[in-house]
Amino acid sequence: MKALLFLVLFLGGSDGANFHTDIRVVGCSDTEGEQFYALAGEDMWFADFAAKRGVEPQPPFVAHMTFPKETFDYAEINQRTCRRNLNITRKALRDQPLQYDRPSHPVVYPRDEELLGKKNTLVCHVSGFFPAPVKVRWTENGARAAGPGRVSSSPYPDEDGSFHQTFQLDYIPAQGDIYTCVVEHAALERPRGASWVVQVKQPSIGTTVFCVLGLTVGLAGVATGTFFFIKGNKCS
Numbered sequence: 001m002k003a004l005l006f007l008v009l010f011l012g013g014s015d016g017a018n019f020h021t022d023i024r025v026v027g028c029s030d031t032e033g034e035q036f037y038a039l040a041g042e043d044m045w046f047a048d049f050a051a052k053r054g055v056e057p058q059p060p061f062v063a064h065m066t067f068p069k070e071t072f073d074y075a076e077i078n079q080r081t082c083r084r085n086l087n088i089t090r091k092a093l094r095d096q097p098l099q100y101d102r103p104s105h106p107v108v109y110p111r112d113e114e115l116l117g118k119k120n121t122l123v124c125h126v127s128g129f130f131p132a133p134v135k136v137r138w139t140e141n142g143a144r145a146a147g148p149g150r151v152s153s154s155p156y157p158d159e160d161g162s163f164h165q166t167f168q169l170d171y172i173p174a175q176g177d178i179y180t181c182v183v184e185h186a187a188l189e190r191p192r193g194a195s196w197v198v199q200v201k202q203p204s205i206g207t208t209v210f211c212v213l214g215l216t217v218g219l220a221g222v223a224t225g226t227f228f229f230i231k232g233n234k235c236s
Contacts, residue, residue, distance in 0.1 A: 025157065026075075027132065028082035034133075035075040036154040037067070046154050047075040057152075100187035101162050103129035106136075106194040108181050114173045116200050122171055123152070124181035124194070127164035135184040136167040139193075140177065147171050173198045 020040040027034040036046035045067045048055050054072040058064055103126045111121040126134050132155030138145035147170045155163040171179060175198055182193040 023157070025154070026078045026082055027155075028079055028086055030083075030086075032133075033075075033079045033082070034154065035078055038154070038156065039065075041156065043153055043156075045071065047072055049076075049079070099130065100185075101128060101130040102187040103127065103134055103183055103185050103192065105192065106181050106183050108179070108194045108196040110173075110196070111168075114198060114200050116173050116175060116198075119170065119172050122169045122179055122181070122196060124167045124169070124183075125164065126167070126183050127158070128162045129164075129185050129187065130162045131186075132163045132165070134165060137182045137184075138169045139180045139182060140171070142178070145169060145171070145179065173200060175200060 021038075023038050025034065025036055025038075033049045034047070037044045043057050044065050045054055045056050052072070054067060054069075054075070056064070056067065107125045109123055111123055114120060122138075124136060124138075126136065134155075136149065136151075138147070138149045140146065149167060149169045151165070152168045153166040155165045157163055167181065169179065169181075171177075177198045178195055179198075180193045180195040182191045184191045
């Protein structure tokens with residue numbers, strides 16, 4: 001069972017056309033903890049409780065938002081409060097069945113245009129699940145992927161109360177390789193996966209040969225014409 005506390009602030013123009021969502025999420029279980037801040041659907045800061053630090057996963061092309069060092073200290077305090085509330089919630093809901101929502105079929109796609117032999121990143125997007133989080137593992141041609149799989153976003157709450165989350169895998173495309181994102185969740189009887197097959201179109205050899213022959217014939221024609229033109233001038 002996982003307790004999640006939400007604080008949502010809506011910012012923007014009074015006409016409602018330019019509103020953005022500023023969200024703070026605190027979550028905990030007996031063994032795991034989570035806290036993150038997001039703006040307009042993008043993670044701005046999250047607590048890495050294993051490494052004992054805060055992380056600002058903001059891309060370099062946006063104005064960077066900096067959080068004070070004390071933010072992680074507050075996150076640890078929130079975890080203690082969350083676990084106390086979790087025990088209270090368990091006692092209050094001990095006779096009520098838990099509700100689970102199965103994640104939708106994951107969607108897998110490359111972050112950049114695929115080029116054979118050039119490093120790229122596969123993205124796996126999972127949505128519609130409750131409670132958070134889901135677990136994801138990657139396979140390559142049926143075996144565990146050698147590349148480092150990683151979480152690229154925190155479980156983000158949607159308007160219907162479910163969550164979505166994104167995962168990534170670094171890989172080097174090779175023609176015909178099959179990568180699978182395997183999702184595990186308490187609502188699933190068995191893991192659910194989606195695959196990506198590397199299929200990079202190569203230039204047609206027939207077209208290349210045809211173009212070379214055409215160019216060769218064209219050059220030969222020019223050379224022959226030049227020869228007879230010079231001969232004609234000499235005869236005159």
